[in-house]
Amino acid sequence: MRAAVLDRDATLIDLVRDEETGTINTAFHPSHLRLLPGVVDGLRLLAANRYVLAIATNQPGPAKGYYSVDAVQKTNDALVALLAAQGVAIAQVATCCHHPVGAPSGDPALTFDCACRKPKPGMLFDLRASLGFDAASSWMIGDSTGDILAGQAAGMRTGLIFADNRCELCPLRAGIAAVKKRVRPDVHGATVMAVAEAIVALG
Numbered sequence: 717m718r719a720a721v722l723d724r725d726a727t728l729i730d731l732v733r734d735e736e737t738g739t740i741n742t743a744f745h746p747s748h749l750r751l752l753p754g755v756v757d758g759l760r761l762l763a764a765n766r767y768v769l770a771i772a773t774n775q776p777g778p779a780k781g782y783y784s785v786d787a788v789q790k791t792n793d794a795l796v797a798l799l800a801a802q803g804v805a806i807a808q809v810a811t812c813c814h815h816p817v818g819a820p821s822g823d824p825a826l827t828f829d830c831a832c833r834k835p836k837p838g839m840l841f842d843l844r845a846s847l848g849f850d851a852a853s854s855w856m857i858g859d860s861t862g863d864i865l866a867g868q869a870a871g872m873r874t875g876l877i878f879a880d881n882r883c884e885l886c887p888l889r890a891g892i893a894a895v896k897k898r899v900r901p902d903v904h905g906a907t908v909m910a911v912a913e914a915i916v917a918l919g
């Protein structure tokens with residue numbers, strides 16, 4: 717059995733831009749969910765090619781006191797339901813709510829150097845154990861170097877989502893050439909659909 721494990725933020729759903737305050741956050745409420753272009757088509761293509769779909773997401777907000785673990789869970793559940801309504805089945809969601817440093821108002825119980833926060837491969841090992849996929853024929857797909865490094869550490873192939881209009885906060889905004897030199901994803905594309913097509917083309 718093979719799987720495609722996807723990052724959540726800026727891979728499947730857009731970041732949340734607050735025009736009034738000029739801040740950019742990750743989604744923490746179902747009303748924040750905006751699927752990015754090419755996500756539904758790309759996931760359908762992967763599923764049609766016998767990839768079981770899963771999500772692995774870093775959510776340090778609770779460790780920093782920004783919002784609750786419950787808010788993260790409800791947002792993840794709503795995303796799974798949103799995709800299901802489009803005919804896309806997500807087999808499992810793995811979530812890391814930890815952070816090594818945290819914040820003064822954060823939850824100390826979530827503040828430690830865990831084994832699951834990407835770029836560490838812990839969530840991918842957990843998904844492999846419960847879903848039973850073969851790592852070498854499976855893919856980790858995401859928009860950050862942490863996604864690619866986690867996939868490589870888990871023995872998976874990797875796809876980097878790299879849109880031309882990367883957000884101003886993105887650590888990868890230096891450009892695709894620099895990023896590819898650093899983390900060497902197996903494929904890259906501007907959307908989940910572009911990456912899915914590249915994966916399917918490899919067989």
Ligand SMILES: [Mg+2]
Pocket residue numbers: 723724725726727858859860
């Ligand atoms: Mg991301």
Ligand SMILES: [Zn+2]
Pocket residue numbers: 811812813814815830831832833
């Ligand atoms: Zn963790």
